[in-house]
Amino acid sequence: MSALDQTGLAGDLPGGAPPVDVRRLRRQRRAELVRALLHSKTFLIGFGIVVFWVLSALTWRWVVRDPQAVDTGATLASPSGDHWFGTDNLGRDVLARVIAGAAPVLTIAPLATLLGLAGGTTIGLITGYYRGWIDDIFSRVVDALLAFPLIILAVLVLASLGREPRNVILVIGIIFTPLIARTVRSAVLVEREREYVAAARLRGERGPRIMVAEILPNITAPILVEGTIRLGYAIFAAATLAFLGLGIQDPSPDWGLAIANGRAYLQIAWWMVLFPAAALATLVVSVNLVADGLRRAFEE
Amino acid sequence: MSTTERQQAVRIEGLSVAYRRRGRLLRVLDDVSFSIGAGEAYGLVGESGCGKTTVAMSLMRYLPDNAEVEAGRIMFGDEDVLTATGATLRKWRGDRMAMVYQDPGTALNPSIKVGEQIAEVYRFHKGMSRSEALAAAVEMLSTVQISAPDRVVRRYPHELSGGQQQRIMFAMALATDPDLLVLDEPTTGLDATVEAEVLDLVEQLRTQFDTSILFVSHNLGIVARMCERVGVLYAGRLIEEGPAGELFQNPRHPYTLALLRCMPRMGMSKDVDRLDPIPGSLPPIGVEIAGCVYADRCPIARDRCRAEPPAIEPVGAGHGARCFYHEDVPRIPPRERAAEEQAQAEAADGGVLLKVDDLVKAYGSGANQVVAVAGVDIEVGRGEVLGLVGESGSGKTSLAKCIVGLLDPSAGTIEFDQSDVTKSNRDREARRQLQMVFQNPDNALNPSHTVRAILRRSLELLAGVRGKDKQDAEMDDLARSVRLEPRHLDVRPASLSGGLKQRVAIARSFAGNPSMVLCDEPTSALDVSVQAAILNLLVDLQRRHGVSYVFISHDLAVVRYVADRIAVMYLGQIVDVGPADAVFEAPHHPYTEALLSAIPTLEPDAKARMKLHGTLPSPAEPPTGCRFHTRCPRFLGEVCTTVEPPWQATADGERYRCHIEPEELARLQAGDVEAAPAGGAPP
Numbered sequence: 005m006s007a008l009d010q011t012g013l014a015g016d017l018p019g020g021a022p023p024v025d026v027r028r029l030r031r032q033r034r035a036e037l038v039r040a041l042l043h044s045k046t047f048l049i050g051f052g053i054v055v056f057w058v059l060s061a062l063t064w065r066w067v068v069r070d071p072q073a074v075d076t077g078a079t080l081a082s083p084s085g086d087h088w089f090g091t092d093n094l095g096r097d098v099l100a101r102v103i104a105g106a107a108p109v110l111t112i113a114p115l116a117t118l119l120g121l122a123g124g125t126t127i128g129l130i131t132g133y134y135r136g137w138i139d140d141i142f143s144r145v146v147d148a149l150l151a152f153p154l155i156i157l158a159v160l161v162l163a164s165l166g167r168e169p170r171n172v173i174l175v176i177g178i179i180f181t182p183l184i185a186r187t188v189r190s191a192v193l194v195e196r197e198r199e200y201v202a203a204a205r206l207r208g209e210r211g212p213r214i215m216v217a218e219i220l221p222n223i224t225a226p227i228l229v230e231g232t233i234r235l236g237y238a239i240f241a242a243a244t245l246a247f248l249g250l251g252i253q254d255p256s257p258d259w260g261l262a263i264a265n266g267r268a269y270l271q272i273a274w275w276m277v278l279f280p281a282a283a284l285a286t287l288v289v290s291v292n293l294v295a296d297g298l299r300r301a302f303e304e
Numbered sequence: 305m306s307t308t309e310r311q312q313a314v315r316i317e318g319l320s321v322a323y324r325r326r327g328r329l330l331r332v333l334d335d336v337s338f339s340i341g342a343g344e345a346y347g348l349v350g351e352s353g354c355g356k357t358t359v360a361m362s363l364m365r366y367l368p369d370n371a372e373v374e375a376g377r378i379m380f381g382d383e384d385v386l387t388a389t390g391a392t393l394r395k396w397r398g399d400r401m402a403m404v405y406q407d408p409g410t411a412l413n414p415s416i417k418v419g420e421q422i423a424e425v426y427r428f429h430k431g432m433s434r435s436e437a438l439a440a441a442v443e444m445l446s447t448v449q450i451s452a453p454d455r456v457v458r459r460y461p462h463e464l465s466g467g468q469q470q471r472i473m474f475a476m477a478l479a480t481d482p483d484l485l486v487l488d489e490p491t492t493g494l495d496a497t498v499e500a501e502v503l504d505l506v507e508q509l510r511t512q513f514d515t516s517i518l519f520v521s522h523n524l525g526i527v528a529r530m531c532e533r534v535g536v537l538y539a540g541r542l543i544e545e546g547p548a549g550e551l552f553q554n555p556r557h558p559y560t561l562a563l564l565r566c567m568p569r570m571g572m573s574k575d576v577d578r579l580d581p582i583p584g585s586l587p588p589i590g591v592e593i594a595g596c597v598y599a600d601r602c603p604i605a606r607d608r609c610r611a612e613p614p615a616i617e618p619v620g621a622g623h624g625a626r627c628f629y630h631e632d633v634p635r636i637p638p639r640e641r642a643a644e645e646q647a648q649a650e651a652a653d654g655g656v657l658l659k660v661d662d663l664v665k666a667y668g669s670g671a672n673q674v675v676a677v678a679g680v681d682i683e684v685g686r687g688e689v690l691g692l693v694g695e696s697g698s699g700k701t702s703l704a705k706c707i708v709g710l711l712d713p714s715a716g717t718i719e720f721d722q723s724d725v726t727k728s729n730r731d732r733e734a735r736r737q738l739q740m741v742f743q744n745p746d747n748a749l750n751p752s753h754t755v756r757a758i759l760r761r762s763l764e765l766l767a768g769v770r771g772k773d774k775q776d777a778e779m780d781d782l783a784r785s786v787r788l789e790p791r792h793l794d795v796r797p798a799s800l801s802g803g804l805k806q807r808v809a810i811a812r813s814f815a816g817n818p819s820m821v822l823c824d825e826p827t828s829a830l831d832v833s834v835q836a837a838i839l840n841l842l843v844d845l846q847r848r849h850g851v852s853y854v855f856i857s858h859d860l861a862v863v864r865y866v867a868d869r870i871a872v873m874y875l876g877q878i879v880d881v882g883p884a885d886a887v888f889e890a891p892h893h894p895y896t897e898a899l900l901s902a903i904p905t906l907e908p909d910a911k912a913r914m915k916l917h918g919t920l921p922s923p924a925e926p927p928t929g930c931r932f933h934t935r936c937p938r939f940l941g942e943v944c945t946t947v948e949p950p951w952q953a954t955a956d957g958e959r960y961r962c963h964i965e966p967e968e969l970a971r972l973q974a975g976d977v978e979a980a981p982a983g984g985a986p987p
Contacts, residue, residue: 039327043326198748200751203740204750206735206740208765209761218750
């Protein structure tokens with residue numbers, strides 16, 4: 005019966021976990037997420053294209069020729085060895101303008117999205133956590149806003165406030181706020197019913213702290229995914245406003261603006277429209293691919 | 305083995321199954337072999353994560369896409385389920401084998417009438433016409449004892465109760481008279497009295513249909529009652545197998561023995577007995593283990609156990625155990641009791657701590673109003689444990705949330721330590737004194753905070769401990785008191801096991817040294833081996849701090865173990881209250897009687913069960929008179945339906961709400977024991 009003497013060799017901790025190293029665990033979790041993303045073709049392709057455009061926006065000065073340089077001898081030149089994407093009606097190099105055009109759009113769209121995220125997260129947390137009359141009022145406002153064509157709203161505001169890039173960011177950000185708030189609100193509605201929120205109330209935490217310290221860290225995944233999706237829309241919205249002449253003004257190499265300019269020459273110089281339009285399309289699609297990849301990685 | 309004499313319905317040979325997760329194969333079943341004889345009921349027991357459901361799913365070949373059968377055969381007759389073609393499988397499922405799932409609510413299609421769902425089976429497998437099939441469905445419903453089957457067939461699943469839904473599932477499964485019926489925890493989601501009814505039905509159907517049954521369950525009592533032979537799974541391996549009675553009376557694997565010892569059995573009380581938890585935890589899924597999978601937790605493990613895996617060794621007729629030293633198993637002593645735990649602190653008799661007076665909690669208003677708590681009076685003394693028992697929908701959680709201050713009551717008063725705390729906006733002192741432990745620790749701990757952050761915040765807000773150094777010092781004491789180790793403090797809840805999470809939740813509620821803690825089903829989300837440890841911990845803490853508990857549970861054996869007094873709730877009212885022993889002994893309220901007789905026990909000489917009929921009435925329209933009269937087995941007549949019953953007091957200090965006098969009720973309830981037929985006992 006000597007074996008019976010060895011009782012209790014596993015310690016007296018029923019239900020105990022094997023020893024854990026905190027830093028290793030955290031690293032492991034991050035590594036798992038990264039591995040899931042690296043396994044996702046959707047994410048990788050999208051991410052690659054986004055990186056390409058971000059690099060373009062940052063380094064175009066040293067990579068392509070001056071997008072404002074006018075070559076009077078070669079206006080509306082078709083694509084050739086000298087001008088790969090041809091030239092526009094003023095003889096500016098389309099390739100240089102397409103590459104440099106990433107800069108304005110990748111400034112306006114992310115800033116507008118951040119503004120919308122900040123406002124939307126705040127409103128979503130408050131309405132979702134407190135419910136009641138504040139939630140009712142907000143929901144009616146969103147309904148009213150959604151019934152109204154957003155582009156007309158933007159046109160009205162920009163026509164009265166002026167067409168500076170700052171105002172474009174402001175308008176897109178404000179329009180996004182209720183949309184993002186709705187997503188955040190629905191995530192908060194799920195979380196607030198969980199018992200850790202009840203436990204926080206039981207130990208006497210106040211509402212704002214429960215929202216920020218208890219609930220917010222647990223809804224970062226849906227917020228991040230929503231932000232990425234919104235970024236795609238923001239790029240599109242900024243280009244649309246520029247196309248309508250309400251956003252960025254000439255001589256900026258912005259894509260929306262370039263498409264608007266090229267429209268008049270479409271029949272004789274298709275390259276003036278095709279290349280900026282393709283650039284815009286690739287950026288919007290790639291941002292959406294990234295959003296899709298992130299969503300799937302978080303769901304796993 | 306005995307099955308070789310009988311004809312075998314199913315034979316599983318060397319089944320190994322792995323799940324692919326993020327490019328890695330994690331083995332969940334390792335070389336599992338057993339067979340089920342024709343007409344035999346085979347029970348498969350084990351704790352969560354041991355592979356029970358994977359076995360059931362493999363039998364039906366319903367495995368998820370990321371599952372990979374690494375080896376083995378499942379011989380159904382003389383054909384292999386694992387290599388059968390899609391068409392053959394489709395024919396077999398429903399025709400020759402059928403399955404009943406844990407949650408009937410999600411297994412039925414919510415947009416199709418139940419009659420048509422059953423009729424579909426007849427039309428597909430028997431080629432019946434629409435009207436023939438519907439007639440057969442009605443007939444099948446009366447076989448599964450659904451009242452008014454011709455009306456029920458026209459209902460949608462959501463119009464039926466959980467018990468009725470599960471009967472529908474049985475009707476569908478049995479429609480084609482299958483050779484094999486797989487039951488995967490068929491009663492786990494149901495209340496005790498409904499569970500008892502469903503189990504009765506299964507027993508009765510077995511005599512009617514000569515079907516082989518694979519009964520998967522974590523509940524040893526149910527398996528002991530329902531099955532002839534039992535297999536015990538641990539970490540994906542079949543570690544013991546044998547006739548049910550023999551295996552539970554004379555277990556020969558240390559794990560089976562430990563599992564039996566850690567369950568609170570009916571009649572055990574914290575004042576006399578101590579539960580015997582299993583040390584350690586299940587090995588993580590997918591880890592290759594050279595020796596015996598149980599060696600790390602086994603009290604009699606030797607060097608050989610870690611070096612080579614044991615084979616199943618025959619230990620009796622049809623009884624085998626996967627243990628080298630199975631002969632030593634009956635001699636394993638119960639684990640030593642700690643000195644502190646043996647020293648019994650007398651419950652301080654410090655008068656009434658909590659006094660709830662005519663408490664009402666209603667949700668909604670007007671015609672939609674649902675009264676969850678309909679006038680409850682309870683008192684809990686200082687240092688006393690009040691057990692609160694009732695089925696789902698009885699209002700026990702609403703009552704608890706009102707007491708602890710998470711809900712505002714609609715009427716009535718709550719007095720705590722002689723001050724009024726009826727409203728939910730309480731001061732810090734009241735919150736410190738009155739805390740709660742929630743049912744599901746996964747939900748109750750914020751997944752993005754570390755254990756340290758969770759406990760620090762409670763120390764700061766409840767105990768008023770400021771400053772990091774002081775908090776850290778207090779935290780060590782707090783963690784030690786719930787037997788958490790320092791290494792558990794810096795991780796997030798997700799990397800802790802269920803038992804450890806519940807320890808953190810308990811530590812959090814004890815941070816401010818409360819005088820009362822409400823425990824809302826604190827162990828129902830845990831496995832039995834972990835439950836034992838948590839119950840021991842709660843009992844120790846109660847003794848050390850003289851704290852009172854209101855202990856809510858649907859498990860009567862657990863309540864009996866921890867509680868000094870017990871209150872039974874039915875439809876928002878307390879119907880029976882008194883000292884724990886008194887409530888569990890006749891005379892008691894007929895509902896208590898029914899709850900008690902619904903418990904499946906391991907004892908072979910259990911008395912015949914008292915049956916409850918009908919379903920729990922909706923709390924939106926409670927019955928008139930006595931609320932229990934619609935289901936009461938001791939129904940008297942008109943007086944029950946019209947007059948609200950008075951409180952009756954028994955000699956042993958119990959009070960119950962019924963028209964029947966204590967002497968009369970005692971005679972009735974004692975009579976049943978004598979008149980009980982010997983049938984209905986497990987094999």
